[in-house]
Amino acid sequence: MTFAPTPIPSRTQYVLEAIKHAILTAQLSPGQALVETELAAQFGVSKTPVREALKTLAGTGLVVMSQYKGATVRLVDATMAREVYDVRLLLEPEALRRSITRKGSLDEAQEALERADSAQDKAERSLANRDFHRALYLPCGNPLLARMLDEVRDQAALVSTVAWSVIPTWEREAAEHREILRLALAADAAAAAGALHDHIASFVRRAFPDDVDGGDAA
Known part of the structure; x- marks a missing residue:
């Protein structure tokens, strides 16, 4: 039996694509902090879709999640x-x-x-x-x-x-x-x-x- 992937809620998808675009167009720099409250205010959403978007981006390797530093754009070396x-x-x-x-x-x-x-x-x-x-x-x-x-x-x-x-x-x-x-x-x-x-x-x-x-x- 195969299972279809769980669809991402529209607000989360919107925030995810916006953050990804900002990273890949250098509007957000490697190592830059991604603060949930600031991003939520910027996109006019609650912190929940921002948090879920950052988790997804961490899974694709664009974002690093740290217990102490929070989320940051991945550094490139x-x-x-x-x-x-x-x-x-x-x-x-x-x-x-x-x-x-x-x-x-x-x-x-x-x-x-x-x-x-x-x-x-x-x-x-x-x-x-x-x-x-x-x-x-x-x-x-x-x-x-x-x-x-x-x-x-x-x-x-x-x-x-x-x-x-x-x-x-x-x-x-x-x-x-x-x-x-x-x-x-x-x-x-x-x-x-x-x-x-x-x-x-x-x-x-x-x-x-x-x-x-x-x-x-x-």
């Missing part, structure tokens, strides 16, 4: 980035290869790439890039594989947000995205998967040049 992107290196190229082999639609990847190219700021670009990568692996035909990648998706976006604030490398990454999609649309599964692996593997090396020991991300 080379160790955290390597862990997140190591998972992506292992799973995402294979998921793309399967998407291409199954002739899955890549229309959403094309649309996300166009949004990224026309983005007015790095926040909009970061969210579009996040959608681009998801559109590549979602048609892989294995829901569990897609869910595993979804679980690290927000943390990967947080790493990108922090890295771009130091070294804005999105033009290079945009060119790599275009090449990955070109190969995928040409149905060259091996070359597309290889290009995606290289793209992921180069990101943390550029973002943390003094700390990375061979592993990487995008």
Whole structure:
């Protein structure tokens, strides 16, 4: 027997998405305290949906809950980035290869790439890039594989947000995205998967040049 996930109440979902967006667009900085009373006042809700939203965000790795410090935005360092992107290196190229082999639609990847190219700021670009990568692996035909990648998706976006604030490398990454999609649309599964692996593997090396020991991300 399978059980459907319990739906998140609408107010909690609203607060969750608002806090997530603020984190992934650098409106809330890594290490910043997330005070329930302040957030409740900001969103015009009680503390309960704020508390539930923070618990959910802690589960996705964007927020850290501490008995003494309360909730804070997760800090990003080379160790955290390597862990997140190591998972992506292992799973995402294979998921793309399967998407291409199954002739899955890549229309959403094309649309996300166009949004990224026309983005007015790095926040909009970061969210579009996040959608681009998801559109590549979602048609892989294995829901569990897609869910595993979804679980690290927000943390990967947080790493990108922090890295771009130091070294804005999105033009290079945009060119790599275009090449990955070109190969995928040409149905060259091996070359597309290889290009995606290289793209992921180069990101943390550029973002943390003094700390990375061979592993990487995008």
